[in-house]
Ligand SMILES: CC(=O)SCCNC(=O)CCNC(=O)[C@H](O)C(C)(C)COP(=O)(O)OP(=O)(O)OC[C@H]1O[C@@H](n2cnc3c(N)ncnc32)[C@H](O)[C@@H]1OP(=O)(O)O
Ligand SMILES: O=CC(=O)O
């Protein structure tokens with residue numbers, strides 16, 4: 001580990017480091033196996049088979065069991081704000097008019113070493129309700145209001161390493177680093193408040209990965225002599241393989257789970273990635289892939305039904321719209337966000353996400369005023385016909401347009417530039433863009449090239465067409481952002497990376513993997 005400085009140096013002490021090393025030695029080898037299984041299952045799908053429910057685990061799906069009872073403070077999660085762990089955002093999120101705050105080391109956080117360490121310091125202070133911040137530019141002082149939101153930390157996905165920390169000459173899993181430090185630094189504070197240590201766990205694909213996390217949680221509780229179920233996780237169901245494993249994931253995690261969540265943006269990305277070799281499942285323009293598409297609506301309904309049958313909450317996801325300063329435009333945005341949330345509520349979700357505090361009042365109308373109790377656990381959807389694999393995989397109708405492809409290029413380019421410059425979430429053309437949304441933009445183009453799809457202008461999407469549009473759209477972006485930002489935010493490098501991953505013969509699994517080579 002590089003030498004630590006500032007408050008991180010005193011917090012990440014020898015005991016913290018010893019705990020982390022033990023966790024890594026015990027759990028990294030199994031993780032490597034579990035990740036190898038992902039590749040094996042994907043190879044079968046690449047060979048032409050479609051994902052399906054696993055016949056070997058039918059007994060779990062049919063069995064009569066429930067997850068451990070929810071802790072009281074996790075039963076009311078109608079509105080959750082999410083955001084990266086920089087200090088001002090942490091304070092603003094805790095003060096927002098919401099029940100919970102998901103503090104994000106993942107999709108919305110660029111994993112620079114400083115950002116990750118400072119994030120841990122910020123959450124340490126936040127848990128102690130001893131956090132403030134003075135903006136050096138505006139001079140504005142930020143401090144906590146009364147009744148801050150309940151804090152839930154989202155750790156990095158299993159694929160991401162933390163390259164600054166080596167154990168036995170090998171980099172360690174980023175998610176384990178986030179998990180271990182957050183627990184070590186906060187469990188005493190949280191349990192002394194009568195609460196537990198709460199996490200969001202992203203991008204799982206299979207119940208064996210949930211089991212891996214459950215083992216990490218149990219080991220940690222035993223190590224620190226804490227009762228079982230002190231740790232509670234909300235698992236994001238945001239990969240296509242995981243939707244066929246929801247019962248099994250809940251079962252593996254039954255002592256530690258609180259909820260599943262519809263991480264719709266990664267889910268769409270995963271639909272593209274998992275079905276990349278299937279010419280009949282290529283998605284249309286990103287703008288038309290909304291929660292009304294049958295495959296997304298089926299996923300939301302099945303998640304609700306599965307969770308409620310087992311006593312877990314079913315959290316909704318993120319509408320990517322953010323408020324506009326233009327009043328007319330803002331009215332239209334709020335109406336779209338409201339419609340999106342009404343669909344989630346009518347499907348039976350217990351709560352939902354917002355990306356920006358300016359959306360809280362609108363979404364409260366749906367998920368606070370519009371709910372009878374503090375959640376919808378009583379909605380069992382028992383009257384529904386069984387949701388089939390065919391529905392979960394249904395192809396999406398819709399056009400592939402030149403405008404859509406050009407927008408994908410501009411969005412992916414600007415996002416990659418922001419990410420390698422240390423910003424994991426940015427507003428682009430009125431939408432919040434993060435690692436998950438940017439993945440959709442770049443993998444759509446890759447898949448359109450692979451299957452030679454035709455655009456509305458009659459052009460067939462080829463590598464050469466993409467390169468032509470990229471050159472043209474890079475100039476548009478250069479005009480939009482100006483020369484200073486173009487140079488400072490490494491746009492040339494971002495352009496090169498976008499070209500490399502979009503024209504690669506094999507789909508690059510995550511843009512953040514080659515992206516990570518370019519930061520720090
Ligand atoms: C696919 C997924 O994984 S979704 C989950 C991951 N994504 C997220 O969490 C999205 C988080 N949202 C954000 O990061 C931001 O809203 C952005 C980047 C999209 C837009 O941020 P900005 O450009 O700062 O928006 P804007 O200028 O309107 O912000 C107004 C104020 O609200 C604050 N704010 C905006 N979003 C948030 C948030 N999510 N949490 C806390 N505060 C926020 C800003 O800090 C700013 O505060 P200030 O007035 O004290 O300076
Ligand atoms: O993490 C959330 C998502 O939509 O992706």
Ligand SMILES: [Mg+2]
Pocket residue numbers: 107202236238263265266436
């Ligand atoms: Mg995600």
